[in-house]
Amino acid sequence: MKQRIAEALADREFLRRLFQVAMPIALQSLMVTSLNLIDTIMIGQLGETQIAAVALGNQIYFLLMLFLFGVGSGTAVFTAQYWGRKDVAGIRSSVGVSLLFVAAGGSFFTAAAVFFPEHVLRFYTTDNAVITLGSNYLRIVGLSYLCTGLSVTFSTVLRSTNNVRLPLVGTSIALAINTAFNYLLIFGKLGFPALGVEGAAIATSCARLVEATIIVGVSYLRREAVAGRLAEFFRFSRKFLGRFIRTALPVVFNEIGWSLGITMYAAVYARMGTSVLAAYNIADTVSRMAFVVFVGTGNAAAIIIGNRIGAGEGHLAARYARQILTFVPLLGLVTGGIVLLLSPLVPLLFAVSADVRSMVSAIMRVFSLIIIAKVTNLHIIVGLLRSGGDTRYSLLVDVATLWFVGLPLVFVAGLVLHLPVHLVYLCTAGEELAKLALGLPRIVSGRWIHNVIVAD
Numbered sequence: 001m002k003q004r005i006a007e008a009l010a011d012r013e014f015l016r017r018l019f020q021v022a023m024p025i026a027l028q029s030l031m032v033t034s035l036n037l038i039d040t041i042m043i044g045q046l047g048e049t050q051i052a053a054v055a056l057g058n059q060i061y062f063l064l065m066l067f068l069f070g071v072g073s074g075t076a077v078f079t080a081q082y083w084g085r086k087d088v089a090g091i092r093s094s095v096g097v098s099l100l101f102v103a104a105g106g107s108f109f110t111a112a113a114v115f116f117p118e119h120v121l122r123f124y125t126t127d128n129a130v131i132t133l134g135s136n137y138l139r140i141v142g143l144s145y146l147c148t149g150l151s152v153t154f155s156t157v158l159r160s161t162n163n164v165r166l167p168l169v170g171t172s173i174a175l176a177i178n179t180a181f182n183y184l185l186i187f188g189k190l191g192f193p194a195l196g197v198e199g200a201a202i203a204t205s206c207a208r209l210v211e212a213t214i215i216v217g218v219s220y221l222r223r224e225a226v227a228g229r230l231a232e233f234f235r236f237s238r239k240f241l242g243r244f245i246r247t248a249l250p251v252v253f254n255e256i257g258w259s260l261g262i263t264m265y266a267a268v269y270a271r272m273g274t275s276v277l278a279a280y281n282i283a284d285t286v287s288r289m290a291f292v293v294f295v296g297t298g299n300a301a302a303i304i305i306g307n308r309i310g311a312g313e314g315h316l317a318a319r320y321a322r323q324i325l326t327f328v329p330l331l332g333l334v335t336g337g338i339v340l341l342l343s344p345l346v347p348l349l350f351a352v353s354a355d356v357r358s359m360v361s362a363i364m365r366v367f368s369l370i371i372i373a374k375v376t377n378l379h380i381i382v383g384l385l386r387s388g389g390d391t392r393y394s395l396l397v398d399v400a401t402l403w404f405v406g407l408p409l410v411f412v413a414g415l416v417l418h419l420p421v422h423l424v425y426l427c428t429a430g431e432e433l434a435k436l437a438l439g440l441p442r443i444v445s446g447r448w449i450h451n452v453i454v455a456d
Helices: 002-010 012-044 046-082 087-116 118-121 128-160 166-186 197-221 236-271 274-310 314-343 354-385 392-417 420-424 431-446
Strands: none
Touching: 002 236, 012 128, 012 166, 012 197, 012 274, 012 314, 046 087, 046 118, 046 128, 046 197, 046 236, 046 274, 087 118, 087 128, 087 236, 118 128, 128 274, 128 314, 166 197, 236 274, 236 392, 236 420, 274 314, 274 354, 274 420, 274 431, 314 354, 314 431, 354 392, 354 420, 354 431, 392 420, 392 431
């Protein structure tokens, strides 16, 4: 084991490249997470009902983002490998298919948020005050979903073609706009009306519109590989479409199945009580902040390994995979220690009851214990299996363990045994252990490496 660790740390060129790609992605993820954290902190000054309303409203956005992430990840399997052999036409054909999926999915989520918000929110809670506030939030923020889809599509392809800075710049500007408008519109500062939850929704929508405009506009000004004409986007054969769907669709189903499962987790916490849901939402938002570095390294691994597979260097892809699965758990151990140290302090940022603060601290302590398994699984599924085109197996690993291990444990613990929320959260560790048991042997076997563009 010591030898493996020494070898992983000794390849400084690979680690330098990994973090060179990962850090802008991690910073962008931090910005995206910060948007929700800022909303949560500012809305948290209004009360627990408002926190719960925005939390449930953001569950719809969470579902949308996971759908978009699924489409984007499926697209990135192709665009990363095409970039490995510098095939711009193949990249633009992949973008065209992706945009078709995004337009269809984004329209569905927009319609649900704008026209049927009460029906959607009633699935999570029976609290009429939460439903009313959450519906007002959704009707406004739902109008920004198609802009989000455009931003995610272009950002994903930009990153897979080694332009990781433009998405970061766009998201940074969006964060600044969201923060300023939150302050002005939630609390009614500098002569603006105090709109509360609706003000947060307006601020978020404006930020997402600006983000999409910057990312797409600058891509065309700089003539990036993603910036094609309509004819180039939709110049693909039936054979290519079939191959794209066979590879990308399992990723979409993966994200849909996984996101629905995570939504069921939220539904369990909501049924346990509004204060429990508020505590979970705060702890979960903060935990995502701790996760941003690994989102960066996971996506960077997918880009680097996908490029190598596309270039016909599968042996390098296998070697990089071994190094990643040695280095990442060590970084997870350090991060878990930091979260544990901060767990008593973070709840003090929120204007909530002492009981809610206590629950937040307890959930964070549990998170610090299971983060190693979580980050390892993230890299197995997103960084390795998907980049290697092994998307059907990643679907099995990610979704089956959630629905047949994690959810039953959480449901029984929360709604049958009525355990404290931190013990209910601990039950999700069962899902993570099952993923490790299925994922690690697949990586070791080498059967995950597939060149999906070899037929072109």
